[in-house]
Amino acid sequence: MEYMSQEGYDKLVAELQQLEKVELPQVRDAIAEARDKGDLSENFEYHAAKREQGRLLGRIRFMQRVLENARVIDTSKLSSDSVGLLCKVDMTNMNNQAHMAYTIASPHEANLREGKISIKSPIAQALLNKKVGDIVEVQVPAGMLKLRIDNITRLI
Incomplete structure (x- = not known):
């Protein structure tokens, strides 16, 4: 369990929403665009977008766990x-x-x-x-x- 301020909790929620609703769809679009260019084995854009997707998904999972265990302190x-x-x-x-x-x-x-x-x-x-x-x-x-x-x- 992690105790935090309401401000800190709200910042984490806003960052999570930004990742899920803006950044992740952009990466998925980049993957689709790179996939359309053909051969994936030598496609740098595809591999870079897949790495970024993995990084984002890891960050999203981490933030979800933090928020699940967060307790806002009544000051x-x-x-x-x-x-x-x-x-x-x-x-x-x-x-x-x-x-x-x-x-x-x-x-x-x-x-x-x-x-x-x-x-x-x-x-x-x-x-x-x-x-x-x-x-x-x-x-x-x-x-x-x-x-x-x-x-x-x-x-x-």
């Missing part, structure tokens, strides 16, 4: 006194006094450019259930990070 029932899923955590790196903020998200919603890290990441795992003022140490590839939690905000 109104969550407290903001400790770090958990769908929390924005403001913290200070005690090694260099740099300030950073991350939102703890499901693995399917994680996107570092948007400031969302996976709940399964080492930093999120170290932050879980901690409170404002707590200092956590976490081992990352660059070394040991020492982080102080400055603020916790629940997403609405």
